[in-house]
Amino acid sequence: MESLSWSIPGLREDPTMCLRCRSAQLLCGKPVCPILLKYHAFERTLPMVGGTDLDGSSPPGVFVGRFGYPSVSLGPLLSPEHGSTELYDTPEEWVGRSVAEVVGFRTGLVRGTTRMRVTDAERPIPLLEELQLLGIAAGSVESEAHFRRPPRGHLALSDSTPPFGPSAPIDRMRLDVRRVDPHLDRLSSDTDANARIAVGELYHRGVRVSKIQRAFSVGTLGRRGRRRLVPTRWSITAVDDLLSKANLERIRLLPELSEIEVHRLTALDNRWLIALLPGSYRYESIEAWYPNTLWNPNTTDIVMMGDHEGHDGRTTYASIGGCYYAARLATSEALLDRNRQAGVVVLREVHPGEILPLGVWNVREHVRAAMRTPAERLASLSELGERIRSTFTIPLDRWLRTSAVLHEARTQRRLDDWLLTRGARALTS
Numbered sequence: 001m002e003s004l005s006w007s008i009p010g011l012r013e014d015p016t017m018c019l020r021c022r023s024a025q026l027l028c029g030k031p032v033c034p035i036l037l038k039y040h041a042f043e044r045t046l047p048m049v050g051g052t053d054l055d056g057s058s059p060p061g062v063f064v065g066r067f068g069y070p071s072v073s074l075g076p077l078l079s080p081e082h083g084s085t086e087l088y089d090t091p092e093e094w095v096g097r098s099v100a101e102v103v104g105f106r107t108g109l110v111r112g113t114t115r116m117r118v119t120d121a122e123r124p125i126p127l128l129e130e131l132q133l134l135g136i137a138a139g140s141v142e143s144e145a146h147f148r149r150p151p152r153g154h155l156a157l158s159d160s161t162p163p164f165g166p167s168a169p170i171d172r173m174r175l176d177v178r179r180v181d182p183h184l185d186r187l188s189s190d191t192d193a194n195a196r197i198a199v200g201e202l203y204h205r206g207v208r209v210s211k212i213q214r215a216f217s218v219g220t221l222g223r224r225g226r227r228r229l230v231p232t233r234w235s236i237t238a239v240d241d242l243l244s245k246a247n248l249e250r251i252r253l254l255p256e257l258s259e260i261e262v263h264r265l266t267a268l269d270n271r272w273l274i275a276l277l278p279g280s281y282r283y284e285s286i287e288a289w290y291p292n293t294l295w296n297p298n299t300t301d302i303v304m305m306g307d308h309e310g311h312d313g314r315t316t317y318a319s320i321g322g323c324y325y326a327a328r329l330a331t332s333e334a335l336l337d338r339n340r341q342a343g344v345v346v347l348r349e350v351h352p353g354e355i356l357p358l359g360v361w362n363v364r365e366h367v368r369a370a371m372r373t374p375a376e377r378l379a380s381l382s383e384l385g386e387r388i389r390s391t392f393t394i395p396l397d398r399w400l401r402t403s404a405v406l407h408e409a410r411t412q413r414r415l416d417d418w419l420l421t422r423g424a425r426a427l428t429s
Contacts (some may be wrong), residue, residue, distance in 0.1 A: 017253035051167075054110060054151075055144040055365055056080040058175070059089035060137040062110055064217045074218075074229060075112035075170050076143065077132055084140050091361030092208055095369045099268060110151045112170030118229040121219025128218075130175050135218035136184035137177050145173040155253035183207050184215050191224035198222065199242050209329070209364070213239045233322075236360050240325040247332035248313060254335070256344035260378040262387050265370035268362065269353025272370045273329065273391045275384055277343035277409055280362070283331070284308035285324045285346040285406040288394050300376055302394060308404045323348075326364035345405050349392045381410055 011313060061077030079085040087093055088105040120128055134141060151166035183205045187198045198221040202212045217235035219227045230238065261276040286306030289296035296303045307318040318324035327346045336343060378384055389396045400406055 001234060021376055026229045051150055052147045053145070053266045054078055054147070055082075056138075056142075056317060057082050057085045058087045058133045058134060058141045058143050059087070060141045060177075060214075061089035061108070061109060062131050062138075062214060062218050062232075064133050064229055064235070065113075066233055068115070069231065071115055071117055072151045072229055072231060073113045073115050074131065075167075076131060076173060076175075077111055078143055078145055078173075079108050080110065081108065082142065086140050089210070089214075090208070091210055091359070091365055094266070094361065095152070095365050097340075099354075099358070107165035109165055111165070111167035112145055112147065112173065113167055114170055116229065118219075121227045122225065124219075127170075127173070130173060132188075132218045132220050133177050133180070134175055135189055135214050135220055136180045136379070138179040138181045142176040142179075143161060146171045153212055166361075181207065183209065184211065184220070186221035188215065191222075191227075192222070193221075194226070194244055194429040195222035199239055200246050202247075203243050207244070209239060210361070214412055216224050237322040237325050239321065240329045240364065244325060244329040244332045245313065245337055247329070248281065251332060251335050251341045254312065254341045256280060256336070257340040260381070260384055261342075262376040262378060262384065263370045263373050263378075264387070264391055265366060265373060267366050267369070268358070269351040270362070270366065271349040271351070271392055272366060273388060274367060275343075275345045275347075275387075276335075276340075277345065277405070279343055280311050280404055281335075281341040282308070282310050282408075283328055283344045283346075284403060285318075285320060285327045285348075286399070287320055287323065287348045287350060287401055288398075289350045290352055290393075302398075304394075304398065304402050306402055306404075308419070323363040324358045327367045330364050330367035330371060333368065342408065343405055347388065347392070347399060347403075350394075359382040381406075 058076055058078050059340075063074065063077055065073040067073070072197045072361065077089060079088060085108075088109055094102055116128060117386075124132060147168035147170055149168050151168040183202055184207065187193065187202060190198065191405070193201070195216065199212055199216065202215075203209070209333045213232075213235045215221055216239055216252075217230045217232050221227070257276055257278050259278060263272075263274045265272045268413050284306060285308075286304060288302055288304045290302055305320055307320050307324055328344075329348065333342045335344070347364070376387065385396050385400075388399055392399070400410070
């Protein structure tokens with residue numbers, strides 16, 4: 001078995017932890033040993049690869065790295081399995097799956113790598129032309145690839161992108177693309193439409209967000225002379241941001257929600273509560289990470305972090321990163337479905353069962369799933385406080401101290417409340 005790169009909570013302070021534990025005591029605080037989870041996933045994949053040649057099926061999938069930008073590493077994601085592997089790179093279908101299942105999908109994909117300049121998207125060499133065609137394919141693609149060396153068992157982990165498995169530099173490949181998505185094909189041929197317009201049109205024609213992000217990343221969208229390869233991590237957040245901004249332009253013109261609405265969900269040891277508040281649009285996302293969770297490995301305290309925007313949006317990048325924009329897209333879709341604008345508060349409590357970073361899809365798709373649950377309609381902010389208290393382990397007062405939108409809702413009187421009070425006084429005078 002090849003060596004595996006991994007960060008275990010507390011391992012930096014005690015390098016003997018894993019040796020002493022050997023998965024029996026779970027000293028890192030995880031409910032499942034992350035090393036064994038990875039090992040069993042690679043144990044299935046690596047023997048199927050073998051050597052420097054691989055033939056199988058691509059979901060389709062392409063990954064573009066960000067290190068060394070504007071020279072980036074990119075290449076196909078290939079499965080040694082034949083047939084339909086589309087599920088392996090379709091996060092919209094992963095809600096309800098376990099961490100082990102998602103890791104299994106992703107470690108089943110071998111990443112081929114080669115370096116190119118981001119501006120090569122305008123005048124692609126044959127290998128990049130193949131990757132761009134893969135980026136707009138309509139379904140799984142049979143493929144053959146030759147690597148410079150056997151793929152190595154390194155599990156790439158990121159808080160923005162889903163994990164994937166072994167990788168190796170790729171010399172050549174052959175793809176059998178039978179069908180391309182007609183909407184992606186048309187917009188890739190339209191060199192007069194800028195990327196924002198292309199992304200929006202694809203979305204409104206029902207193309208999945210993950211497919212739009214893939215096409216955006218391989219430089220098939222945008223005006224002639226402006227097309228670029230975009231690191232996958234950046235393309236995910238860019239598409240979430242562009243689409244949610246376009247949704248919000250419509251939402252700000254809608255009637256206001258008249259009552260408090262709450263949606264709750266528990267998935268992958270994450271607890272979610274999304275509250276819609278009466279009034280004009282504003283938005284906030286707060287994450288709370290327990291000790292021994294992925295991004296809070298070496299403390300004994302719960303770490304909470306959030307960011308928010310007012311009615312007119314924001315001009316700076318959110319401090320909590322891509323998750324902010326993924327949840328904003330999901331909640332903006334829900335507001336459009338209701339034909340209402342409202343204040344939106346997304347609360348997420350992350351428990352130690354989140355043993356691997358699975359990517360921003362985890363937020364987008366689970367907030368979407370939460371918004372599909374039956375709404376709890378509440379009469380007051382005190383009832384909302386009770387729902388927060390019963391949903392989370394963290395005390396209510398910590399959420400209230402962290403939240404700007406909830407603080408505003410509790411302390412700021414609205415103009416129509418003042419007018420109603422004044423009218424009532426006039427009637428009794």
